[in-house]
Amino acid sequence: xxxxxxxxxxxxxxxxxxxxxxxxxxxxxxxxxxxxxxxxxxxxxxxxxxxxxxxxxxxxxxxxxxxxxxxxxxxxxxxxxxxxxxxxxxxxxxxxxxxxxxxxxxxxxxxxxxxxxxxxxxxxxxxxxxxxxxxxxxxxxxxxxxxxxxxxxxxxxxxxxxxxxxxxxxxxxxxxxxxxxxxxxxxxxxxxxxxxxxxxxxxxxxxxxxxxxxxxxxxxxxxxxxxxxxxxxxxxxxxxxxxxxxxxxxxxxxxxxxxxxxxxxxxxxxxxxxxxxxxxxxxxxxxxxxxxxxxx
Numbered sequence: 459x460x461x462x463x464x465x466x467x468x469x470x471x472x473x474x475x476x477x478x479x480x481x482x483x484x485x486x487x488x489x490x491x492x493x494x495x496x497x498x499x500x501x502x503x504x505x506x507x508x509x510x511x512x513x514x515x516x517x518x519x520x521x522x523x524x525x526x527x528x529x530x531x532x533x534x535x536x537x538x539x540x541x542x543x544x545x546x547x548x549x550x551x552x553x554x555x556x557x558x559x560x561x562x563x564x565x566x567x568x569x570x571x572x573x574x575x576x577x578x579x580x581x582x583x584x585x586x587x588x589x590x591x592x593x594x595x596x597x598x599x600x601x602x603x604x605x606x607x608x609x610x611x612x613x614x615x616x617x618x619x620x621x622x623x624x625x626x627x628x629x630x631x632x633x634x635x636x637x638x639x640x641x642x643x644x645x646x647x648x649x650x651x652x653x654x655x656x657x658x659x660x661x662x663x664x665x666x667x668x669x670x671x672x673x674x675x676x677x678x679x680x681x682x683x684x685x686x687x688x689x690x691x692x693x694x695x696x697x698x699x700x701x702x703x704x705x706x707x708x709x710x711x712x713x714x715x716x717x718x719x720x721x722x723x724x725x726x727x728x729x730x731x732x733x734x735x736x737x738x739x740x741x742x743x744x745x746x747x748x749x750x751x752x753x754x
Contacts, residue, residue, distance in 0.1 A: 467504055468492070471542045491534035503535075504543055511535070511551045525557040562689040562719065563680050570690055573682070576675035582668040584640040585651050585660070588614070589684050591633040593691035593709050596662045596684035598627075602650040604641070609634055616710065625710045692720045 468489060475485045496503050498514050518528050532552045539549040565573065570590055577583035588599050598616050606615040607629065614627040637650070646652050649659040665684055673682035680686070688709070695705050706717040 467502060467542070471538060474541050475537070487530060488534040488537060491531045492538055494531070495535060503538060506548060508548060508551055511548055515552075525555045529554050529557070562693075563682070563686050564693045565678070565680065565682070565686060565690045567694060569676070569678055569680075570687070572676040573672050573678060576672045578668050578671050580636075580640055580643060581651060581660075582665070582672070584636045585665055586669060586672065586684070586687060587633055587636050590687035590691050591630050592627040593688050593695075594627060595688060596665055599684070600651060600659045600662055600665060603648060604646055604650050606650065607634070607637055623710065625707075627710075628708060689720070692717065696720050 471492065472485060472489065475488060480488070492503060495506075495514055498517060499506060499510055515528075518531060523531075532554055536549045536552050539545040539552075574583055574587055574590070577586055585599050588594055588602065589596065592614050594614075594616070601617065602614065603617075606617065608615060608626075609629070611626075612629045612631075612634070614629050616625045616627050640646075644652075647656070649656070651660040651665075652658065653660045653664065662684075669682060669684050669687075673680075692705055692709055695708075696702065702717055703714065705720070706714055709717060711717045
């Protein structure tokens with residue numbers, strides 16, 4: 459399938475996504491997934507039949523595609539069929555896969571301290587500290603502007619985070635000092651963490667590489683990513699007995715059940731819970747009585 463043959467359909471799909479104000483990244487991802495489907499068919503997707511959709515789903519599964527890729531493909535094709543092509547008969551054959559929720563990797567406070575000290579530079583230390591100290595997603599860290607730092611209210615403005623929602627994140631005094639140190643050194647204009655071209659922000663890939671380098675230097679064997687710092691932020695707050703609804707707001711979670719995942723890894727919280735077996739102890743007979751022996 460050539461780009462020229464795809465262009466009319468692609469143009470219409472992009473227009474449909476633009477009307478609905480889809481983010482540029484979402485538009486790019488949807489187009490890529492549809493191109494994969496077209497390559498599999500060997501012809502334009504607007505000629506697809508239900509059996510073609512079924513064969514493509516089977517192809518994805520047999521090729522070892524993970525649940526995220528399959529679900530992303532389902533989203534793209536459902537949009538193509540339901541909106542652009544008005545083919546509900548094909549969309550109904552596409553269903554999302556359930557992905558089991560895994561326990562997130564979390565660093566201990568001591569590991570976080572070692573990790574941040576091992577950051578490759580003050581720029582990356584400040585950026586990674588923002589991920590941990592404010593519980594930010596990697597995309598939110600790199601999108602920070604100098605004007606987003608509100609030292610009077612001790613908040614960070616997060617513009618168009620996940621779900622295209624604005625919110626405020628906490629700004630701790632320690633993080634504020636780190637950001638000021640970075641500002642005094644680099645004097646960034648516009649983007650708080652500019653990339654190689656100061657007109658553009660640092661990329662998520664750059665920050666992820668710095669994260670891996672810091673974990674290696676700190677001799678942390680856990681699989682660490684920038685999102686690990688967000689997981690650690692939430693877990694450490696929960697272990698400090700911060701109300702889970704407050705943590706939900708700080709993380710920008712739409713559903714409380716998403717935040718509740720961290721109760722599975724908050725070890726201090728688990729340790730403080732008394733087992734119902736322990737509560738039975740005062741009610742249970744002495745060991746020697748249980749064995750039928752006379753009390754001493």
